[in-house]
Amino acid sequence: MPKPSKGKKETVATPLSAIKIKINGCWHTFEHERDIKPTMTLSYLLREKLGYTGLKVSCDEGACGACTVIMDGKAILSCMTLAVAANGHEITTIEGLQKDDPVVEAFAEQSEPGYGTALQCGICTPGFVMSTKALLNENPIPTMPEITEALSGHICRCGCYAGIAQAVTHASEKIAKKGEKS
Amino acid sequence: MKQPYTPRPNSNRKFVGGYRPRIDALEKARGKVEYVDDITLLKKFPGMLYARVLRSPHAHARIKDIDVSKAEKLPGVVSVMTYKDPEFTSLRPTNAGWTDGVDTVSYDGKMWSEFNDRRVLGDYACWVTDEVGAVVAAESEEIADEALRLIDVDWEVLPFVLDPIEAMKPGAPLIHPDMTKTNVLPPEKMGGDDVFLDKGDVEADFDQAEVVLDATSVHHNATQASLDNWCCLVDWTDEKLTLYSNSFEADQSRMHICQMLNLPMHKVTVISSYVGGQFGRGDTGEQPFFLFTAILSKKTGRPVKFKHTRRESFHDSRQPSIYYGKVGAKKDGTITSLYFKSIGNTGAYADHSIFALKFAPLEISEVSFAHIPNVKLESYAVYTNKLPACMMRGVGNSQFNLIFGHVVDLLAEKLDMDPIDLCIKNFGHEWENLPNKSLSEVLKQGAQKIGWKEKRNKPGQGPTYGKTKKRGVGFSLHPAWHAEWQEVRRGHIPISIALNPDGTVILDAPTVETGTGSNTCNVLGCAESLNFLGVTPEKILWNHVVNTDTSLKDCVQTDSSVAYLQSEVIAVAVEEIRREVLERAEPIFKVKSEDMDIVDGRIFVRENPEQSQTVKEVLFQGDLVPIVITKSKLANAQKTGVPYFANFAEIEVDTDTGKVDVLHLVVINDCGTVMFASGAEAQQVGGQVMGLGETLTEEIIYDEITGVPLNFNFIDYKIPTMADMPEIDPILLEIWKGAGEYGACGIGEGTLTCTPRAIMNAIYNAIGVRINDIPIKPEKVLRALGKV
Numbered sequence: 001m002p003k004p005s006k007g008k009k010e011t012v013a014t015p016l017s018a019i020k021i022k023i024n025g026c027w028h029t030f031e032h033e034r035d036i037k038p039t040m041t042l043s044y045l046l047r048e049k050l051g052y053t054g055l056k057v058s059c060d061e062g063a064c065g066a067c068t069v070i071m072d073g074k075a076i077l078s079c080m081t082l083a084v085a086a087n088g089h090e091i092t093t094i095e096g097l098q099k100d101d102p103v104v105e106a107f108a109e110q111s112e113p114g115y116g117t118a119l120q121c122g123i124c125t126p127g128f129v130m131s132t133k134a135l136l137n138e139n140p141i142p143t144m145p146e147i148t149e150a151l152s153g154h155i156c157r158c159g160c161y162a163g164i165a166q167a168v169t170h171a172s173e174k175i176a177k178k179g180e181k182s
Numbered sequence: 183m184k185q186p187y188t189p190r191p192n193s194n195r196k197f198v199g200g201y202r203p204r205i206d207a208l209e210k211a212r213g214k215v216e217y218v219d220d221i222t223l224l225k226k227f228p229g230m231l232y233a234r235v236l237r238s239p240h241a242h243a244r245i246k247d248i249d250v251s252k253a254e255k256l257p258g259v260v261s262v263m264t265y266k267d268p269e270f271t272s273l274r275p276t277n278a279g280w281t282d283g284v285d286t287v288s289y290d291g292k293m294w295s296e297f298n299d300r301r302v303l304g305d306y307a308c309w310v311t312d313e314v315g316a317v318v319a320a321e322s323e324e325i326a327d328e329a330l331r332l333i334d335v336d337w338e339v340l341p342f343v344l345d346p347i348e349a350m351k352p353g354a355p356l357i358h359p360d361m362t363k364t365n366v367l368p369p370e371k372m373g374g375d376d377v378f379l380d381k382g383d384v385e386a387d388f389d390q391a392e393v394v395l396d397a398t399s400v401h402h403n404a405t406q407a408s409l410d411n412w413c414c415l416v417d418w419t420d421e422k423l424t425l426y427s428n429s430f431e432a433d434q435s436r437m438h439i440c441q442m443l444n445l446p447m448h449k450v451t452v453i454s455s456y457v458g459g460q461f462g463r464g465d466t467g468e469q470p471f472f473l474f475t476a477i478l479s480k481k482t483g484r485p486v487k488f489k490h491t492r493r494e495s496f497h498d499s500r501q502p503s504i505y506y507g508k509v510g511a512k513k514d515g516t517i518t519s520l521y522f523k524s525i526g527n528t529g530a531y532a533d534h535s536i537f538a539l540k541f542a543p544l545e546i547s548e549v550s551f552a553h554i555p556n557v558k559l560e561s562y563a564v565y566t567n568k569l570p571a572c573m574m575r576g577v578g579n580s581q582f583n584l585i586f587g588h589v590v591d592l593l594a595e596k597l598d599m600d601p602i603d604l605c606i607k608n609f610g611h612e613w614e615n616l617p618n619k620s621l622s623e624v625l626k627q628g629a630q631k632i633g634w635k636e637k638r639n640k641p642g643q644g645p646t647y648g649k650t651k652k653r654g655v656g657f658s659l660h661p662a663w664h665a666e667w668q669e670v671r672r673g674h675i676p677i678s679i680a681l682n683p684d685g686t687v688i689l690d691a692p693t694v695e696t697g698t699g700s701n702t703c704n705v706l707g708c709a710e711s712l713n714f715l716g717v718t719p720e721k722i723l724w725n726h727v728v729n730t731d732t733s734l735k736d737c738v739q740t741d742s743s744v745a746y747l748q749s750e751v752i753a754v755a756v757e758e759i760r761r762e763v764l765e766r767a768e769p770i771f772k773v774k775s776e777d778m779d780i781v782d783g784r785i786f787v788r789e790n791p792e793q794s795q796t797v798k799e800v801l802f803q804g805d806l807v808p809i810v811i812t813k814s815k816l817a818n819a820q821k822t823g824v825p826y827f828a829n830f831a832e833i834e835v836d837t838d839t840g841k842v843d844v845l846h847l848v849v850i851n852d853c854g855t856v857m858f859a860s861g862a863e864a865q866q867v868g869g870q871v872m873g874l875g876e877t878l879t880e881e882i883i884y885d886e887i888t889g890v891p892l893n894f895n896f897i898d899y900k901i902p903t904m905a906d907m908p909e910i911d912p913i914l915l916e917i918w919k920g921a922g923e924y925g926a927c928g929i930g931e932g933t934l935t936c937t938p939r940a941i942m943n944a945i946y947n948a949i950g951v952r953i954n955d956i957p958i959k960p961e962k963v964l965r966a967l968g969k970v
């Protein structure tokens with residue numbers, strides 16, 4: 001057990017009265033217990049309370065990636081994150097992306113011969129899109145092994161992995177082009 | 183750079199067969215598409231309750247008594263109902279036979295009426311997880327779960343059996359003692375006798391054939407694992423019952439509810455939107471939860487939602503089958519006799535076992551073994567206390583292909599023949615002389631792409647890579663089962679086209695979009711047929727919501743054939759639209775309609791083409807009422823045979839660790855006509871996730887002592903991810919052609935059917951030792967190599 005450091009005032013954890021989370025650019029304030037119970041997951045808060053249904057809860061235990069959202073620039077599993085843990089953080093859901101977001105566009109457009117489309121039933125797609133956003137934020141020109149590693153926490157039962165990998169490379173190219181223009 | 187496919191010469195399609203995004207791609211990529219769990223949030227249904235059902239902790243048990251008093255007192259619990267309530271005791275027993283694979287049937291017309299082995303809510307449980315005894319409606323899922331824990335059940339725990347061979351033995355625990363005297367399902371009218379095909383004299387031929395070989399292959403309980411967990415909401419607070427669900431069949435669900443609850447059809451509404459993957463899951467009748475959710479809604483006077491957890495969604499599976507095969511042949515490779523016998527583990531309920539074990543093999547023998555004089559097929563479906571086995575993508579065919587491709591590979595080796603030549607020499611349907619063009623081309627192109635001649639070694643004799651690794655190639659071949667003549671049982675297929683005065687179209691070609699892409703196929707078909715009016719795919723609205731009050735009957739997503747069935751009807755409806763447009767042009771041009779024509783969206787007078795106006799210009803001078811054509815038609819019954827498909831695999835086995843790496847898969851489908859190339863290739867590539875998973879990593883594991891399934895989750899049930907997938911080459915061909923405008927054949931369902939056997943034959947080619955039960959995990963490889 002860590003000893004309290006001498007000379008400093010011991011900090012006692014006080015229950016949060018208000019929880020503030022920035023979601024898709026807007027700060028939301030929630031009251032502890034009334035709006036957010038300590039056991040509530042972030043995925044539950046976003047879907048059931050706030051109606052951000054783009055993220056999906058399928059396995060509810062961090063195995064499929066369908067609930068992926070971005071927190072402070074990194075992809076996280078919202079079914080494995082407590083809502084209270086998002087206090088003070090910035091969350092982006094798929095609803096927070098623009099229609100012409102290069103990743104969204106690349107996933108939608110993928111139809112080049114030999115790879116299939118990047119989505120079929122579409123239920124895993126928002127999760128893949130958000131992980132791709134986080135990947136390209138950090139690594140704008142990923143290699144194929146890097147793409148594979150970044151996206152292998154996701155299950156696509158329709159099996160569009162080849163199309164998805166193409167979409168990621170095309171998204172990367174789109175972002176580079178936009179960068180050149182600006 | 184990969185190459186696009188080559189369309190049939192002179193087909194001149196403008197939209198059909200194109201490489202393009204799906205019509206719903208942008209909506210899906212943006213997360214805008216709503217699935218049932220999204221449209222049934224509490225905020226959209228104020229007062230909504232959550233239902234949960236008691237599940238058996240025992241593999242086999244009967245409830246002696248049940249006490250729900252503590253559960254009823256839990257704050258937040260609104261209703262607890264049990265099997266003793268008249269709402270449940272009054273219901274007829276049912277089964278999964280409501281889905282005749284394809285069409286809508288009544289209670290009396292459903293299949294497998296000999297095995298009405300399911301109760302909506304009974305006192306008897308046949309597998310661990312079985313829904314039994316009691317249902318709860320509460321203010322939250324957590325409260326409902328807690329209420330279940332407060333129910334006291336006095337169980338009579340019964341002996342159980344998991345293995346079908348054990349279950350067949352006299353004295354084995356009987357799974358449905360009220361219904362059958364043995365665990366073997368008795369012969370019934372659809373599947374026929376135990377020996378359900380006996381052509382020629384197989385036994386006599388085996389006695390005299392120059393070569394006779396036999397083999398065994400074992401397929402297992404893989405599961406569909408759609409990410410969209412089973413879910414429904416029923417609002418039966420008033421006279422009318424409304425069901426929102428992610429079932430793949432709306433009209434059939436309505437019939438099921440009406441017949442089971444004795445309601446008139448106009449008092450039941452079924453609404454289906456997008457579904458997050460289906461893969462054969464959830465045949466009507468094996469989802470009693472629609473009914474108990476409805477009963478809870480009526481009882482409580484509030485809308486009730488029932489949703490499976492991921493664990494509970496391990497609810498359907500492929501039927502594990504043990505297949506024995508025997509072949510007799512001449513030394514020149516002419517097969518003279520074939521015999522297959524199967525024992526299928528149907529699990530706790532019969533569901534569609536007979537379809538898998540008898541119907542599918544019979545169809546295969548009709549279209550592939552027509553030139554073989556002696557063929558015998560025999561099968562036994564056996565109840566056990568395992569997860570029920572039902573429809574799963576490739577029903578029956580996947581299991582059959584495992585033995586079929588095995589026998590082919592064995593015989594070719596014995597005869598020192600290339601198995602490709604053996605297939606070309608023997609297999610084809612009865613309406614065509616051998617060799618079958620489709621089959622030959624499929625195998626030729628697959629062999630070329632995988633590098634068959636260069637890479638195939640004598641079994642186990644190839645070079646060693648990195649000290650311990652051996653490589654091999656293999657293939658497996660199968661007849662498609664989705665040609666139009668095989669879809670006649672669907673009955674009429676209705677569509678409706680509304681041509682708006684501005685030249686845009688609203689297409690009512692209802693089907694529950696489960697990801698197959700048939701929506702895009704039929705929009706392309708509609709644009710193709712209506713292109714003379716200037717219609718393009720972008721001008722067509724396809725309505726994705728099926729609502730049984732307002733939609734036409736939905737074309738059920740089975741057999742992958744929705745990809746062309748509605749387009750075939752649209753192609754026939756075109757003349758009516760042309761006629762009506764021209765009639766509306768008559769008063770404007772003051773010319774009889776038969777003297778006018780329409781090309782590229784312009785109406786003109788034949789004798790004086792200068793006299794012309796666009797369709798929009800003409801319609802805007804009229805009453806602005808859309809032209810609506812509703813048309814339905816039966817599938818074309820003309821027997822045209824079927825095309826073939828095959829998978830080729832190149833694999834690498836690490837002989838030290840036993841790990842199998844698939845290096846390359848080639849998936850070749852003769853489609854008849856490619857309706858939508860990007861979608862078809864997505865099915866070819868995508869199906870390999872399931873195919874590879876079934877072959878190498880996916881497996882439901884039971885504790886043999888208790889009968890408890892141990893891995894009903896996505897951590898321990900290993901579905902391949904991006905990192906696990908090899909390079910895949912999809913090849914689309916247009917060789918065979920069926921009847922009708924397109925003469926296409928559904929391909930999506932079968933794309934995984936040949937994957938296991940192709941990989942297994944490749945493993946044999948690599949290491950010279952056969953492993954014939956999947957999944958092939960490293961320990962099996964090491965055991966086969968004598969290293970364990």
